[in-house]
Amino acid sequence: MDELVFGTDGWRDVIGDRFTFVNVGRVAQGYADHLVESGASRVIVGYDTRFNGHLFAQRVAEVLATNGLEVLISDGPIPAPVLSFAVVQHGAGGGVMLTASHNPPSYNGFKLKGAYGGTATDNVYQDVARRVTTTRPEDVRREQGKQYFEHLDIKESYFRHLSQLVDLDVISTLYGTVIHDAMGGAGGVWIAEFIEFLGLENIRILGRRNSPDPMFSGVNPEPIPTNLVSLTTELSIEPSRNIMFATATDGDSDRLGLVLPGGAYFNSHQIFSVLVDLFARRGATGRVVKSFSVSRVVELLAHARGLDVLETRVGFKYIAEAMLKEDVLVGGEESGGIGVTGHIPERDGIANSLLLIEAVGRAGVPLNEIFESIQREVGWVHAYDRLDLKLTTNLNKDLAMSSLSQLSNSFLGRAINSVERRDGIKINLEGGAWLLVRASGTEPLLRIYCEAQTVGEVERILDGAKQFFSTVSNN
Incomplete structure (x- = not known):
């Protein structure tokens, strides 16, 4: 029996090596036992675009349902933050997201979500890991082929929520183009469909790598410069066309990175700073939470705007914990995961891309000029x-x-x-x-x-x- 190792955000392994239907069933059984013992009755299951994701998700759903849980499962790849939102929207006791996030295509993973719509706590992961250690393949309870679960219908509810998060009065007066590179991952055409849902014709979304691709075009689905060469080249060669920026979301669409007209990469620290500036311009208040590896600019900006700063260990789960305990304006980490006030305590590359469109409209200047202004304000060049x-x-x-x-x-x-x-x-x-x-x-x-x-x-x-x-x- 394989020993399965749980890291800071779930279990990940190579598909066909340790990430097998047998081991996925064992982890699902451990989670089912945890949920039942904690009194939960409903759970949400989703997956990204990795190889056989829909089959692994069905195996998880079968195990959870056989253990007496009501299961809602996505009928296609779904962004992780949308699954987290669905957990809250449907009053579920938790969620399973089958994804290895930004890791290589050969990997898949098993992430857990809490009832509050964010990554599960250390205590939950430790309890599930302990149960899995003693769960043998023959201990897994699963009735094969019976449909004990319903398909998840969440897109319209999520879009209505985003309509409250983003200032539509601002973006409805802004004209321009945004490129969305989904990197073959679960982000797909979600940003374009949201703009279509709003009926806005002034904002045009151009898709790149927006079809499901288990190989992610041969790169890790992590939105960093080495994996965005085609996007950088495109914006370097054709910097006009009224492009505001290009946003790239990772494999499960909870993180993002940007490329600006001219081909310059706009990193997570710059994005974090612009989002702090945006909410401060709105007049919003709350604490800014940053991980230990985040730029000095963020804390200097927060102090300049009269906002308290909390610094955490590296890992979004520590930021999520703070968001559950207190009023957090913006919380973020170096790897591109950022959560904001008014939303679930979760990273969301889709929501943050839309907020950056608002930031451009509210400031009236491009993102690079917003950040240059921030640097002048705080007296630090990043x-x-x-x-x-x-x-x-x-x-x-x-x-x-x-x-x-x-x-x-x-x-x-x-x-x-x-x-x-x-x-x-x-x-x-x-x-x-x-x-x-x-x-x-x-x-x-x-x-x-x-x-x-x-x-x-x-x-x-x-x-x-x-x-x-x-x-x-x-x-």
């Missing part, structure tokens, strides 16, 4: 990059991390202002630059993040860090 440094063994990784505890007053020839240890080790350097080092919990890998005020400075710091850790780990 340059950022991340390096994933692979080492040979976990021992080398441990040696590299322990070396940081022995730092004196300088690092890479620069004075250290302070050191923070909220999640990994963040070294705040003289001049405002910072370097965050986090060790992977599953492989010999260091995740190294850096922010400074020029691209050149970021490159020099990351190159120096790479040389430093390579030397330390090999001694």
Whole structure:
């Protein structure tokens, strides 16, 4: 019997290796036992565009239904945030989203959603993982072929909700084109269909890679520059056509990245800042929640607008927890997952793309000019990059991390202002630059993040860090 490992947001494995119908059934049984014991009676099941997603989803639905739960299942690929919204809309006790998010096409995963419409808590995942450990294939209760479940009808309700989230008075007066690159994932044509639902003819949505593609055009469905070459090329060659921006959503459409006219990438920190600015322009209030690896610009902007800031460990689940406990205006992470007030406590690449259209209309200038204005306001120029440094063994990784505890007053020839240890080790350097080092919990890998005020400075710091850790780990 395979040992299945649950990470920070569910279970992921290679399709046909450990991600099999047998193991999917075991996890579904563990979740069914959890739901029944907690008193839940209804559950929502959805899936993205990965290989055999609909068959894996049917297997999950059969197991959940055989265990006495009322099951609603999507009749096609569905964005993860829409499934989370459906959990709340239908009063379900939880949800299952079969997706490996931005991971390679060979993977699939089993994500759990809470009754509140966001990622399940650590306690839920730990309980389900514990149950799965002792669940044998013969323990799975499933009556094959019987339709104990109903198909989910949620699109119109979700669109009506988005109509309340986005200021339609603003976007109805704005003329322009937005490109949506769904990367072959579950985002599909949802943005275009929302604009059509509103009956707006002033906003045109051009689709790219909007048909379901289990191979995601041969790249990981993660909206980062290396995976958006065709989009960057298109906007570099044809920067006109009144294009506001191009938005790219990941495999399950909960994260996004942008490309601007001219081909420049607009990263998650810039998007986060623009969304804070948008809600502040609306006159909204609340706390800004950012993960430990997010740009300094966000906190400086929040303080400039009189907003409190809460910093969390890396991972959207920590942001979601804050959104459940208090009034959060905007909460986000470095990887492009951002949640906003007035919505479910969940990342949503579709909703955030629409809010960015509003941001352009409300400010009256393009996104790059909005962000340039923010930089002037806070007195900080944003340059950022991340390096994933692979080492040979976990021992080398441990040696590299322990070396940081022995730092004196300088690092890479620069004075250290302070050191923070909220999640990994963040070294705040003289001049405002910072370097965050986090060790992977599953492989010999260091995740190294850096922010400074020029691209050149970021490159020099990351190159120096790479040389430093390579030397330390090999001694």
